Amino acid sequence: MHKLPLHQVESGMKLAQDVILDDGRILLLKGFIIKPRYLQKLEAYKIPFVFVEEERIAIEEISEERVYSDAFNNIKTVMESIRIDQNVNIDTLKQTVNEMVHHILNDDMVFMALTGIRDIDNYTFLHCVDVCIYSVVTAKALHMRDEEIQELAMAAILHDIGKCKVPLDILNKPGKLTNDEFDVMKRHTLSGMDIVNQLPGLSKKIAKIVCQHHEKWDGSGYPVGLKNYDIDLGARIVSIADVYDALTANRVYRKRYMPHEAAEYLMAQNESQFDPNIMKTFIDSIAVYPQDSVVLLNTGEIARVLPSRGVLSMRPRVSVITRRNGPPVFEPYEIDLRKNPTVFVVDIIS
Ligand SMILES: [Fe+2]
Incomplete structure (x- = not known):
């Protein structure tokens, strides 16, 4: 794991730690592969440094x-x-x-x-x-x-x-x-x-x-x-x-x-x-919550959005990948927000 100042961070690097803002909001999660738009995000929020893994993934320019x-x-x-x-x-x-x-x-x-x-x-x-x-x-x-x-x-x-x-x-x-x-x-x-x-x-x-x-x-x-x-x-x-x-x-x-x-x-x-x-x-x-966006639920769970569009995408199915507090999630599990009316999105992480 390396601690890198932002100007040395490049697309294809893998985050070794969550990037958390001063107010406690999560900006990017551990395990995310850096993409150009994440770099823009890190710059916009003036993040001084991030922790990245040794391994690098070759990503084609999308x-x-x-x-x-x-x-x-x-x-x-x-x-x-x-x-x-x-x-x-x-x-x-x-x-x-x-x-x-x-x-x-x-x-x-x-x-x-x-x-x-x-x-x-x-x-x-x-x-x-x-x-x-x-x-x-x-x-x-x-x-x-x-x-x-x-x-x-x-x-x-x-x-x-x-x-x-x-x-x-x-x-x-x-x-x-x-x-x-x-x-x-x-x-x-x-x-x-x-x-x-x-x-x-x-x-x-x-x-x-x-x-x-x-x-x-x-x-x-x-x-x-x-x-x-x-x-x-x-x-x-x-x-x-x-x-x-x-x-x-x-x-x-x-x-x-x-x-x-x-x-x-x-x-x-x-x-x-x-x-x-x-x-x-x-x-x-439109997709109200596009596929693969990462969202924070009111339950404290952090989840990846599964594909959907139109009205269905207002309350999509999601796959929980981690929790903000509490025990870690070892196996991702799905929640269908339409069938769970008390669960909803409170923030978008990426
Ligand atoms: Fe206008």
Whole structure:
């Protein structure tokens, strides 16, 4: 076993001890093989060192991880350039987004385990990528045409581009916004449309979806208050993906919802905020708890999620691998959360 400072830790190394945060939360478990996204996580939480085993596992570069991080880096560059009024080239972002669409059209679960990386500093950009993934998965389930899906994917990743024009003190304000500040914030829909219209190579349709992503099914949204089918189909999809992903993130002003709670929230907003058919397709298509995520249960048991999707994935079957306190688990055992209503997920470890 070695104690290694973070800058010497590499993909393929095996953790010899749990990585635990100062507040007692478990970040990664003993036995996990380090992947690029775990490195990002360790950096985000400023972990100074970890203990690793002698043995190393050769892991191939997983192509979806590369595409995901390309998408993240590209949208970050675009948004940062627009904030400082620099010229941007949208072509690289377009290529990566098309690559992402291509992967999802082949296998809609391919990026599911990568969504929900919750790095507070990079939240804005990770959120854009996740909204794009959820929107494409839903569009595929709705049997939209490939070209329409590509257009929707660009709109989804750019949906909050107008926030680059919102002053940072309002954008990052930890507390509740005043009415005036909220009015400024709401303008991100219209400025987003203007920005998209000025970027070469993006269609009017993309600008329209960006503009309408806060419209609500019952007409109570903004900027116009459009209702039902007057809202573009793409905007009806993006708005669901946006709210779901935003709820599952920790923000400065509130603790995050667990994914099953976010899904329950969406279902409770049926017919008011969201198009009921698309909401149903969304819930049926995503994996609320993706396969192989590691979760902490209210019983103190730590478990790996077994494959499922849709409503079933809100209360999946899990395989218990260890306990936080108490006796060790020698043989993993299964719990079906649907058959055990008193057991539920209280935290996501990875
Ligand atoms: Fe927005």
